Amino acid sequence: MEKNSIGRSVGLVVIGGSAGSLDVVLQMLPFLNGGLRFPLIIVLHRKISFDSALTDLFAGKTALIVKEAEEKEELKPGIIYIAPADYHLLVEANHTLSIDYSEKIHYSRPSIDVTFETAADAFGKAAVGILLSGANADGSEGLKVIRSLGGITVVQNPVTAEIPYMPQQALGALAVDYVLDSHQIAGFINKLSDDTAAYSE
Amino acid sequence: MEQGVLQDSDIEILLNDLCEVYGYDFTDYSKASIKRRINRLFTIDRFLSFAEFRYRLRFDPDYLKRFVEQITVTVTEMFRDPLFYRALREHILPVLGTYPFIRIWHAGCSTGEEVYSMAILLKEANLLHKSLLYATDINAEVLEKARKGIFPLSQMKQYSENYILSGGKKDFSSYYTASYDKVKLDESLSKKMIFSSHNLVSDHSFNEFQLILCRNVLIYFDKDLQSRVFDLFENSLENLGYLALGSKETLRFSNISQRFKQIDKEKIWRKIA
Numbered sequence: 373m374e375k376n377s378i379g380r381s382v383g384l385v386v387i388g389g390s391a392g393s394l395d396v397v398l399q400m401l402p403f404l405n406g407g408l409r410f411p412l413i414i415v416l417h418r419k420i421s422f423d424s425a426l427t428d429l430f431a432g433k434t435a436l437i438v439k440e441a442e443e444k445e446e447l448k449p450g451i452i453y454i455a456p457a458d459y460h461l462l463v464e465a466n467h468t469l470s471i472d473y474s475e476k477i478h479y480s481r482p483s484i485d486v487t488f489e490t491a492a493d494a495f496g497k498a499a500v501g502i503l504l505s506g507a508n509a510d511g512s513e514g515l516k517v518i519r520s521l522g523g524i525t526v527v528q529n530p531v532t533a534e535i536p537y538m539p540q541q542a543l544g545a546l547a548v549d550y551v552l553d554s555h556q557i558a559g560f561i562n563k564l565s566d567d568t569a570a571y572s573e
Numbered sequence: 574m575e576q577g578v579l580q581d582s583d584i585e586i587l588l589n590d591l592c593e594v595y596g597y598d599f600t601d602y603s604k605a606s607i608k609r610r611i612n613r614l615f616t617i618d619r620f621l622s623f624a625e626f627r628y629r630l631r632f633d634p635d636y637l638k639r640f641v642e643q644i645t646v647t648v649t650e651m652f653r654d655p656l657f658y659r660a661l662r663e664h665i666l667p668v669l670g671t672y673p674f675i676r677i678w679h680a681g682c683s684t685g686e687e688v689y690s691m692a693i694l695l696k697e698a699n700l701l702h703k704s705l706l707y708a709t710d711i712n713a714e715v716l717e718k719a720r721k722g723i724f725p726l727s728q729m730k731q732y733s734e735n736y737i738l739s740g741g742k743k744d745f746s747s748y749y750t751a752s753y754d755k756v757k758l759d760e761s762l763s764k765k766m767i768f769s770s771h772n773l774v775s776d777h778s779f780n781e782f783q784l785i786l787c788r789n790v791l792i793y794f795d796k797d798l799q800s801r802v803f804d805l806f807e808n809s810l811e812n813l814g815y816l817a818l819g820s821k822e823t824l825r826f827s828n829i830s831q832r833f834k835q836i837d838k839e840k841i842w843r844k845i846a
Contacts, residue, residue, distance in 0.1 A: 443792050443821055444603075456821055459792075462605035465581065470603040471821055473789045474610070474646045490605045 378524065381571040382410050382564045383498030384447065384463065386491045388484030388514070390417040390506025392534025396554045397504070401433035403558035408436065409568040411447040412561070413463075415455040415487045417480045417506070427454050443471045455482040462490040478510040488514020497522030500564060502557065504528045506538030512545040519546055526550040526560065578615055583623045584608050590631055597641065597711075598774045601798035610644040617643075642714045646793065650731065651686040651724075653788070654820050655738030658690060660839040662740050665815055666698045669783055675704040678782045678809065680773060681790035682708040685719025685766075686732075690739075691786070692762040693748060697741070701765055707780065709771035720768045722758040726751055773802050778809040785810055789819035803827045810844045817841045 389396065393416060404412075418426065424440075430452065431438040441453040447467045455461035459471040460482050477483035488501045488511065501518040503511040505528055515525045525548040530536035532554045542548060552560055579587075584607070591597045599607060620626040629636050652658050669675050675695075679688045688708045695701040710716050733745035749756040771779070773790065785806050791799050806816055807829045816824070816833065818840040824830045833842040 444796060459821060460606075462603070462609070464603065464605045470605055471792050472603075472606040472646060473648055473792070473819075474606070475648055486609070490609065493605070493608075 378564055378567045379571070381498060381568045382500055382524070383467075383495040384410055384413065384491055385500040385502065385561060385564065386413045386415065386484075386487050387502045387504065388415045388488065388511045389504030390480070390484075390508060390510065390535070390538055392505035392507075393528075394418075395534070396528065396557065397430070398433060399554060400558040400561075401430060401436075403562075404434055404436060405562045405565060406435045406450075407565075408450050408561070409565045409572070410449050412436075412452045413441065413455065413461065413487060413491070414452060415461060415482050415484045417482070417484075417508075417510070418457060430454065441469050441471070443469065445469045455487060457482070460486040462486060463494040464490070465494050467494060478508045480508065480510050484511040485514035489517045492518040492521045492523055495523065499523035500526065502526040502528075502552075502561075503539055503542050504554075505533035505535045507535045508538060509541045511538060512542045515542050515548065516546050519548075524549050524564075526552060526557075528557070529553045579608070579612055579623055579626075581608070583627075584611060587611065587627060587630065590627065591637075591640075594631055595634075595637055596775065597637075597772075599644070601774065601795050602793050603795055606646075606793060607644060610646075614640065614643045638714070642712055645712050645715075646789075647683045647712065647715050649683045649686045649789075650728070650735070651690045652732060652735035652739045652741075653687060653690075655735045657817070657820065657839050657841075658694065658735075658739035660837060660841060661691075661817070662694055662698070664836060665784065665841065666694060666700060670698060670700050672783060673703065675700060675784075676780060676782045677704060677706050677784045677786070678780070679706065679708045680771070680785060680787040680806075682710050682716075682719060682768075683712070684715045684724075685722065685768075686724065687786065687788060688719065688766055689722060689758050689762055690736075692765060693736070693741070694739075695765075696762065697743070701762075704765055706766045707782070708766055708768050711770065711772045711774075713770055716768045716770060720763070720766075722760075722763050723755050724749075724758070726754045726756050729756060773805065774798065778805055780809065781811050782809055782814060783811055784815045784817065786817040787819075788817065789822070791822050792819065800828050803829045807832065807844065812844055812846070814844050815841055816844070 438452045462470045491499045519525045527539045527542045527548045530539045588600045695704050736745045749758050832846045834845050
């Protein structure tokens with residue numbers, strides 16, 4: 373991390389990942405501070421059959437509440453929302469969630485782009501997008517939108533990614549704010565939370 | 574998708590226009606999804622400004638048709654959520670089979686894949702001959718596709734897998750004739766279907782049914798509109814009739830939940846009073 377302080381208040385963090393990202397999330401979860409000052413959304417490409425197991429798997433690794441996102445649900449700080457399999461997850465301007473069953477994007481539903489884009493739209497410069505390992509180009513367009521609306525963009529260092537293609541695509545598409553090794557991600561999110569506490573006072 | 578070109582205020586103006594000029598009311602739809610789709614259309618159709626887009630929409634009824642087709646989500650599949658269809662097979666159809674005549678409403682049927690799936694279930698339960706399947710949608714274009722019953726051959730592998738997971742025992746290919754890259758579903762299935770345009774936002778009840786299916790439609794509506802549609806469904810269901818929703822939709826928080834009982838784990842409720 374180049375800077376010691378992000379220097380702003382964060383409203384929402386969205387993590388997107390595909391092939392090779394599950395381990396990164398599992399490694400990260402135990403190190404997240406309890407009582408994060410913002411909601412965290414995780415969008416992972418996966419097989420439908422794996423669905424309910426994923427929420428339980430994540431819940432076992434962290435003290436934070438982990439739940440599958442429900443339509444019209446209100447986002448609350450300190451909760452980790454998992455995008456349901458086979459639906460896109462959208463963030464509404466009134467900070468609720470909605471789901472949609474429109475076309476797959478980059479062969480994926482949920483699509484990381486969709487959640488990143490709508491999160492940017494709803495949270496502006498208080499949105500943070502973190503893109504992890506993966507084998508397709510989902511997420512890059514979404515990060516662009518987050519950046520253009522003033523939010524923070526983060527990409528897993530391709531060197532530490534099991535499948536470097538997805539982070540590489542993003543690095544080629546835009547100038548991201550932070551490139552982090554997989555073991556740095558939890559610390560970064562904790563830092564965002566501390567800064568949010570400091571700047572929202 | 575390109576970055577959103579249209580602002581929330583633009584979207585609001587467009588939706589008000591649609592309502593005022595054509596009577597299509599999308600104002601109670603969830604905003605993020607409809608905004609994404611409108612922006613997508615704006616980009617695909619290469620409009621140069623919001624003003625041009627708005628003008629076209631107001632004064633070109635053919636373009637309105639395209640607009641409605643493009644912003645309503647029409648993605649669907651046969652035997653979507655196979656375990657839901659297994660529950661219909663095992664728990665619901667045996668009850669419906671005791672009626673002399675079965676009326677089923679597929680609200681928001683899109684291109685009809687789920688209507689054909691239902692017809693196959695009814696046929697296998699030997700109930701199709703005494704059933705009528707009312708299939709409605711707001712979008713005339715998709716109804717035309719549904720009526721034809723012609724679907725891409727490339728989907729059939731997935732549909733066949735879904736069918737077997739739903740408890741199907743036959744060879745799925747016995748339900749269609751393939752030609753080049755398309756298949757036509759058996760006409761004995763569509764004989765019992767009635768396709769008609771119906772707008773859940775503005776149109777009223779048109780019959781009483783023993784089973785209403787409305788899957789993955791309510792997710793696009795805001796809470797108020799959802800509650801209006803639930804009332805419409807309640808009014809359109811016979812006592813002891815069934816209401817089936819999509820896998821992420823629920824009656825639990827609705828105004829009518831007291832008068833419905835959920836069947837098992839699946840998203841199927843029975844009207845009990």
